[in-house]
Each structure stands twice: as structure tokens, then as C-alpha cells.
Amino acid sequence: MDSVSTQLRVRYAETDQMGVVYHANYIIWMEIGRVEYFRARGIRYRDLERDEGILLVVVEAHCRYHSPARYDEEVTIRTWIEDANPRMIRFGYEMADSNTGCHLATGETKHIFCGPDHKPKKLPEKFRASFGIANSRDHASAGNGFGIIK
Numbered sequence: 001m002d003s004v005s006t007q008l009r010v011r012y013a014e015t016d017q018m019g020v021v022y023h024a025n026y027i028i029w030m031e032i033g034r035v036e037y038f039r040a041r042g043i044r045y046r047d048l049e050r051d052e053g054i055l056l057v058v059v060e061a062h063c064r065y066h067s068p069a070r071y072d073e074e075v076t077i078r079t080w081i082e083d084a085n086p087r088m089i090r091f092g093y094e095m096a097d098s099n100t101g102c103h104l105a106t107g108e109t110k111h112i113f114c115g116p117d118h119k120p121k122k123l124p125e126k127f128r129a130s131f132g133i134a135n136s137r138d139h140a141s142a143g144n145g146f147g148i149i150k
Contacts, residue, residue, distance in 0.1 A: 003080035006036040007098055010073050020068035026105050027061055030093045033079035034109070037091070041130040052124060056089070056111040063107035067097075074098035084131045086122040088112045 008029065016022040038045045048054045069075055076098045082090040089111050095104040115121040125135045 003078045004033070004037045004040040006033050006077045006079070008032060008075055008077065010069050010071050010075060012071050015071050020070055023063070023065065026063045026065070026095060026107065029075065029077050029095060030061075030063070030079075030091070030107055030109055033077035033093055034091055036077075037079040037081075043127065043130055048127070052127075053116045054121065054123065054127075055114045055116070055118065057114045057118065058109055059088075059112055060110040061107070062109075063105055065105050066103045069095070069097065069104050075104065081132055082108060084133045086113070086128065086133060087120060089123075089131060 010021055014021050014025045035045050038048070045056070048056075074097070076096050078094040078096070080092050082092040084090070091109050091111075093105075093107045093109075095106070096102060097104060113121050113123045123131070123133065128135050
């Protein structure tokens with residue numbers, strides 16, 4: 001599935017005493033990328049929660065830092081889906097200096113779909129294609145009815 005790129009400018013409040021972006025902000029930037037990924041697929045995350053009762057619960061987060069970002073630099077966050085099924089989704093991220101292309105950080109987050117009760121729930125079929133997830137009907141028609149795909 002294609003990636004979605006989002007730009008942001010480093011705010012002074014995001015930097016630490018050393019003048020570089022505080023490490024936890026990269027996780028926040030991943031969330032920004034993820035929300036914009038949803039939006040680019042025609043889905044507002046807020047509506048998914050409010051109207052469909054689907055929550056995306058973070059179960060794993062990883063970030064590898066390569067080079068520091070500094071105040072007022074423009075950063076590009078590239079977001080894509082690494083893996084997905086009706087119960088979970090794993091996003092990949094790459095953050096780079098928009099002007100120089102300098103590789104700042106890479107990361108990934110894994111999420112499970114949950115209902116308002118915070119219990120695991122399958123993503124409704126009407127949203128699956130937006131995330132590259134085949135519907136159960138697609139699987140059934142592709143095989144011989146026994147879950148074996150020819």
C-alpha cells in the first residue's frame with residue numbers, strides 16, 4: 001500500500017536543553033502521520049471512534065533515532081502500513097529533514113482494534129479495503145471453501 005507524507009515544522013517547545021527535539025516527540029509525530037494516513041484514505045479517526053465505536057489501541061511502539069532535528073526545521077513524516085488484518089494494524093514511519101533529506105528517525109507502531117469497552121474487536125468490513133485488508137467474502141471466493149487458496 002502507498003505511503004502518505006505529512007510535513008510539520010519543529011516548534012521550540014518540542015526541543016530539549018540541548019537544542020534538539022526531545023525523543024518522545026517522535027512518537028507524537030508518528031501519531032500525526034497515522035492520523036493523516038487515515039485522512040488520506042477518506043477516514044477521519046475521530047469519526048471512526050465516535051460513529052463506529054472503533055478504537056485503535058497501541059500495543060507496541062518503537063523508534064530508532066538516526067540524526068537530531070532542531071527548532072524551526074521542516075520535517076517530513078512518511079507513513080505506511082507494514083501489516084494489517086481485521087484485528088490489528090502495524091504502521092511504519094520514516095522522519096526526514098524536508099530540505100536536506102537527512103534521515104532523522106524510523107519507527108513503527110502496532111495497534112489492535114477495540115470497541116468502546118476496550119475489548120478486541122474486528123475492524124468492520126466497510127473499512128478494510130482502505131487499509132489493504134481483504135474482506136472475509138474475498139477470501140472465501142478465492143479458495144475452495146475450506147480456507148485453502150489454490
